[in-house]
Amino acid sequence: MNRRVTMASRPAGLPRESDFALEEAEVPSPGPGEVLVRTRWLSVDPYQRSRMSTAHSYAKGLELGDVVTAQAVGEVVESNDPRYEPGDVALGQLGWQDYAVARAGSLRQVPPGIEPQLALHVLGATGLTAYFGILDVAKPVPGDTVVVSAAAGAVGSIAGQIARIMGCRTVGIAGGAEKLEDVRDFYRFDDAIDYKSDDVREAVKNACPDGVDVYFDNVGGEISAAVHARLNVGARIAICGQVSQYNLERGQPTFHPATLIVFRARMQGFLVTDYPHRFGEAIPRLARWVMNGDIRYRETVTDGLENTPRAFIGMLNGENRGKALVRVA
Amino acid sequence: MNRRVTMASRPAGLPRESDFALEEAEVPSPGPGEVLVRTRWLSVDPYQRSRMSTAHSYAKGLELGDVVTAQAVGEVVESNDPRYEPGDVALGQLGWQDYAVARAGSLRQVPPGIEPQLALHVLGATGLTAYFGILDVAKPVPGDTVVVSAAAGAVGSIAGQIARIMGCRTVGIAGGAEKLEDVRDFYRFDDAIDYKSDDVREAVKNACPDGVDVYFDNVGGEISAAVHARLNVGARIAICGQVSQYNLERGQPTFHPATLIVFRARMQGFLVTDYPHRFGEAIPRLARWVMNGDIRYRETVTDGLENTPRAFIGMLNGENRGKALVRVA
Numbered sequence: 001m002n003r004r005v006t007m008a009s010r011p012a013g014l015p016r017e018s019d020f021a022l023e024e025a026e027v028p029s030p031g032p033g034e035v036l037v038r039t040r041w042l043s044v045d046p047y048q049r050s051r052m053s054t055a056h057s058y059a060k061g062l063e064l065g066d067v068v069t070a071q072a073v074g075e076v077v078e079s080n081d082p083r084y085e086p087g088d089v090a091l092g093q094l095g096w097q098d099y100a101v102a103r104a105g106s107l108r109q110v111p112p113g114i115e116p117q118l119a120l121h122v123l124g125a126t127g128l129t130a131y132f133g134i135l136d137v138a139k140p141v142p143g144d145t146v147v148v149s150a151a152a153g154a155v156g157s158i159a160g161q162i163a164r165i166m167g168c169r170t171v172g173i174a175g176g177a178e179k180l181e182d183v184r185d186f187y188r189f190d191d192a193i194d195y196k197s198d199d200v201r202e203a204v205k206n207a208c209p210d211g212v213d214v215y216f217d218n219v220g221g222e223i224s225a226a227v228h229a230r231l232n233v234g235a236r237i238a239i240c241g242q243v244s245q246y247n248l249e250r251g252q253p254t255f256h257p258a259t260l261i262v263f264r265a266r267m268q269g270f271l272v273t274d275y276p277h278r279f280g281e282a283i284p285r286l287a288r289w290v291m292n293g294d295i296r297y298r299e300t301v302t303d304g305l306e307n308t309p310r311a312f313i314g315m316l317n318g319e320n321r322g323k324a325l326v327r328v329a
Numbered sequence: 330m331n332r333r334v335t336m337a338s339r340p341a342g343l344p345r346e347s348d349f350a351l352e353e354a355e356v357p358s359p360g361p362g363e364v365l366v367r368t369r370w371l372s373v374d375p376y377q378r379s380r381m382s383t384a385h386s387y388a389k390g391l392e393l394g395d396v397v398t399a400q401a402v403g404e405v406v407e408s409n410d411p412r413y414e415p416g417d418v419a420l421g422q423l424g425w426q427d428y429a430v431a432r433a434g435s436l437r438q439v440p441p442g443i444e445p446q447l448a449l450h451v452l453g454a455t456g457l458t459a460y461f462g463i464l465d466v467a468k469p470v471p472g473d474t475v476v477v478s479a480a481a482g483a484v485g486s487i488a489g490q491i492a493r494i495m496g497c498r499t500v501g502i503a504g505g506a507e508k509l510e511d512v513r514d515f516y517r518f519d520d521a522i523d524y525k526s527d528d529v530r531e532a533v534k535n536a537c538p539d540g541v542d543v544y545f546d547n548v549g550g551e552i553s554a555a556v557h558a559r560l561n562v563g564a565r566i567a568i569c570g571q572v573s574q575y576n577l578e579r580g581q582p583t584f585h586p587a588t589l590i591v592f593r594a595r596m597q598g599f600l601v602t603d604y605p606h607r608f609g610e611a612i613p614r615l616a617r618w619v620m621n622g623d624i625r626y627r628e629t630v631t632d633g634l635e636n637t638p639r640a641f642i643g644m645l646n647g648e649n650r651g652k653a654l655v656r657v658a
Binding site for chain 2: 057058217220224225237239240241242245251252253254255256257258259260261262263264265266267268269270271274
């Protein structure tokens, strides 16, 4: 049988476990050109929350009863496409379930020799998001002050480390003593701000005596407003996420566009899914940085598909340390 | 004697004539390297309103009793610098007054053969603002749909015409039947929206069946929110002004940065004062477009320095048709 986690009701605010249902269904059969994959690892990410709301977004939202969207890596069980054979490890949008059928062309091979779950974070979507957000959108130059929000998170921690590799001074914003320690000591940001205990406006001012050249924004809202107040002329703001807004019934406008005139600044949104033509450049560079220790990562692993909603809610609550993953089998 | 219009009290909301005072002072004497200029034409512009508030901006605000900041063209009366001699026509930040002393290096010669007031708009700051906002910030390509707010205004009308020259489909937003007629028939936008009588969201949808590739924004607020809802992937928003905010005691945040993720869009602020190194490229191109009829302009002229506050308030109220100017002498 195939166990599947579906959206049972549309969450209001922070999702509850009762918003999800664990269902059983037949294991699906792959058609021509399709592959059946057994999930090994799956990813819980902030963007999944926005798929659960009815607000306009870049992707189709979930309907009640749909399996929750997620990237996962798994083992090919059956293949009707010459590109895959049983035993291969593949990455795809497989969802929160034990088994999924996917078009072979929508999957990517995970090469042997790397831990497969790395394809879900540092060598996958989160690493690539950080890579293109920093290098293609924010484009920092050596000496720039780069501020990252959600800096202990899966994307933010890598964004900060890539900026550090580029010769920038990096300042991370995160919540709580444990995450601050990660930001400062493990991910080696030059300075760290605790949005839960610091006066963020004052702290940004102190941590960025030369102002802010780049802001890699995962959160939006009040934290971001504090950073906007310290921008330099010519600053670049990469909008990666706005997690402070995802649990709101109706997001509040949080930004004064006139700020961009004052600082002749640029604010730009991006999606990693727009860069597949450059994954072949980015993944080997990320892999090299992981191998030589320039990029470090942490994982918070939850065991069991049935515990995925709990892992997801915990991640939205900031309980994870590094990339939140579910080990399915 | 030198008559000067000063800020007598800080305006709350829309300025009133009583916020300004007409004072008399000695005609100043130029020191070494300085020039005395007698004002002929001066400019009233939305940015002057923001100089009157205490909000953080890109330029120093006015103090009570200061002559109001303004670009003006005038005739050189006395010169202590070899670059100018009496009778020359010069452009500079001379303020709302009959006479001003300026460093020769801060002035620009207005060549004989053009009407001198054109150096205050289509061949000066407003034309250059439109030029760099469209060509350097928004970067439209032929076939793009370009929406301009305050499209009957001094900057917006030129921005739309430059986009038209670039082969774009242009849609102008303005208020009232007379301005709509200007936008459509005189400035030759492909379509026009009346924010005073149309449902702006519906009207943007109808006027932009292929979505919005470029938004040249002079206003912010609700009108801009209606445009943001129809952006295309990869859209560019040039933030030229946010005049809907200038009269507010405290501007409201009006924008959801998450919009930029949805459309992988870029929002960028700019100031014409950052482009002096490119004026030599831009002014001859603007002049050529004016000469061959590709760029048309209108002027609303008020006579008399003493009527400058009224002209300024009328411009903020949208009573002018085209560039608002004061003829001083």
